[in-house]
């Protein structure tokens with residue numbers, strides 16, 4: 001049951017103060033499958049139809065690190081069905097930013113034109129785990145779309161402020177683009193807008209999928225590069241986002257992730273980062289000289305044409321897949337290489353060459369795990385091909 005009593009929680013008190021007198025406030029009666037430390041009053045609006053949005057905080061989550069979620073009671077139940085909530089030991093050691101037991105392989109420093117950034121302090125090998133954070137503040141995209149700006153800000157602010165002090169400070173100190181004279185509620189929503197990652201439903205067969213903007217305070221210090229040296233993925237069982245190296249990273253090099261789809265022309269990338277993210281990208285790929293930009297854009301065009309052919313049944317061949325792998329390498333699209341190896345494994349198997357198929361399947365697995373973990377569709381598929389190419393659906397298909 002949702003407890004309307006939020007006394008003692010500074011975030012929730014502010015929320016109540018901010019919204020007192022708002023007629024849509026009501027206290028729902030819901031079966032919650034988790035014992036949240038605090039639950040706020042719930043709100044609705046005509047745009048939300050019969051949905052209602054509340055703030056849920058669990059101070060005990062992940063060995064006392066805490067988590068706050070702005071969502072409906074129904075979607076809160078989807079989250080709390082995960083093992084991270086059911087088995088408190090499951091998240092032990094995941095977070096290293098607040099209480100460190102493993103030495104960090106990076107440091108956070110001020111970088112010209114980018115604010116803070118993260119630099120490698122030793123050689124980080126491809127495939128190494130660099131950092132991981134359980135979710136801090138999760139804001140349901142339906143709450144952002146359905147509530148007024150003021151209500152959304154108040155709820156996100158209440159969510160952040162209700163976290164334990166060290167965790168709350170790590171969230172509230174994230175980049176807000178040098179904005180000053182903001183209220184706490186405005187800071188919290190700016191932190192969300194500039195730093196949140198999208199976390200989507202793990203189930204692909206549901207009518208009401210969950211989709212959250214999510215803060216991971218440590219990861220949110222990593223700047224964008226169109227050709228990043230790390231990749232990240234969210235694991236719904238630990239409720240954590242993991243960052244892995246997708247190429248060897250020498251000491252002193254900046255760690256980067258991509259905030260956008262990098263397989264588009266430089267012009268489109270700059271436009272997207274400007275419009276959606278509000279900054280002018282100064283990554284190595286965006287600051288190339290014109291001849292290199294033209295060469296890079298041409299490769300991107302060729303990559304797209306090849307992927308298009310390789311995805312259409314019967315239109316690809318091993319040569320196309322080998323060319324795609326080469327183009328990914330030339331473009332330093334390390335996080336996409338596993339797709340090239342997957343296509344190559346399938347194409348070689350289709351023409352009845354099991355040994356090259358197995359070699360490429362192994363490479364797809366090795367390059368895919370840092371990008372999406374063991375459950376990545378291509379990793380699962382390539383495991384079955386590598387084990388027995390003759391029994392795989394693609395065997396000798398071209399014959």
Ligand SMILES: C[S@@+](CC[C@H](N)C(=O)[O-])C[C@H]1O[C@@H](n2cnc3c(N)ncnc32)[C@H](O)[C@@H]1O
Pocket residue numbers: 113114115116117174175177194195220221222223224225277278279280281282283
């Ligand atoms: C998620 S934060 C990254 C960490 C941030 N630099 C900080 O100081 O906390 C995103 C912001 O960092 C800056 N940034 C990230 N990547 C950048 C890039 N490639 N070029 C310029 N600025 C960048 C932009 O201001 C962007 O809105």
